[in-house]
Amino acid sequence: MYITVVGGGNSTAIFATQAKLAGHDVAILTRQPEKWSKTVGFENQDPTYLNGEKDFEATVDLVTSDPAECIPQSDMIMIAGVPIHFNYEVMRKLAPHIDREKKVFIGTICAYGGFNWIVADVLGKGNYVIFGTQQIPWTCGTLEYGKKGVVFGKKATLRIATEDGKDEHCLKDILGKILSLEGSCVDSDFLVSALWPNNPSVHPPILYGLFKDWDGKKVYQLGPEAPEYIYAEITPKSAELVGKLSEEQVAIVKALSEAQPKNPYLKEDFGYMASLLFAYGDTVKDTSSIYNAIRSTPAYAKHKNPYVQVEGGVIPNVDHKFFTTDLPYGLCTYKDIALMVGVPTPLIDDIIYWNQKLINKEYLVDGELKGKDCGECILPSKYGLTKETVHMGMRK
Structure with missing residues (x-):
């Protein structure tokens, strides 16, 4: 799967690292690519997560500020490390490069704030699939901008929001493997995410x-x-x-x-x-x-x-x-x-x-x-x- 991680905040390096280590092709789409290394990673400070291992690192395939270089071939677009008040702006920049006939998973690390309403409002009709983690999978921070994040603590259980709440596309399994939270992901919908x-x-x-x-x-x-x-x-x-x-x-x-x-x-x-x-x-x-x-x-x-x-x-x-x-x-x-x-x-x-x-x-x-x-x-x-x-x- 080709995954584009959109953002430049605390969760960007962490999710990109985990997606790459899970075997996916990964691009980072950020406004400041010159400040990002292709080799990214994170420090895990949660002894109950990732078998207590501390340091993780991976080399992504692309770092760019141009959506034309990564969005058309993406199977998953994950907005991670972008404050939610930028969701409209981000989706409007991505929209011209998203093939409405292709099944593309469009998700967010923070499913509250009406993410599904925003995506549908910008994109209109299409075969895309909207999803999100109801809460960020871990409390986290940045140790070195553009290179290394830090996980303070994982969620014990992570709700995955989908439009019908039934996860017809097995996103719980996909995200569970990426996040090393297999068995800890459960179903939810976007309304519950907005009010949770x-x-x-x-x-x-x-x-x-x-x-x-x-x-x-x-x-x-x-x-x-x-x-x-x-x-x-x-x-x-x-x-x-x-x-x-x-x-x-x-x-x-x-x-x-x-x-x-x-x-x-x-x-x-x-x-x-x-x-x-x-x-x-x-x-x-x-x-x-x-x-x-x-x-x-x-x-x-x-x-x-x-x-x-x-x-x-x-x-x-x-x-x-x-x-x-x-x-x-x-x-x-x-x-x-x-x-x-x-x-x-x-x-x-x-x-x-x-x-x-x-x-x-x-x-x-x-x-x-x-x-x-x-x-x-x-x-x-x-x-x-x-x-x-x-x-x-x-x-x-």
């Missing part, structure tokens, strides 16, 4: 708990008021808000399940604690509360809060994706579906109002998604979908 507790379920409430009253001027010192690590040093207040937002998500899913009683995936436990244990299993050391669980998850230990260094200390980096992506591609999506099913979401509303002000956007106005910047949001209603059809995507 993920980055937008945790980053915004944590940051809201820390900086709800920030006036845009106050400078913080790293410490209790401004923890360095977003998960390992989560505060009791932020953990409480993660739990409250989780309750609102669960209520949305419950109401949606009543509108779609035949969707088995909507009957699963969407609570944050359940999702954390699903992803990381018994590596979570203390499950007595959300606060303790987040703090005691080894895969979370090294992720930092987004700050900008200024004179005298730090301030929140409102240009970071935790502020700019998790809102229009996450909380606003939740809110749109909540409006479809008539579920009130007071905390989600409060966080949207707070966050949109920080990034100088207007999405939510008087409890409705009618602000001047709503065109930037992933809202199923704007694709003409309803509570009865939102699971179907746009190619049915």
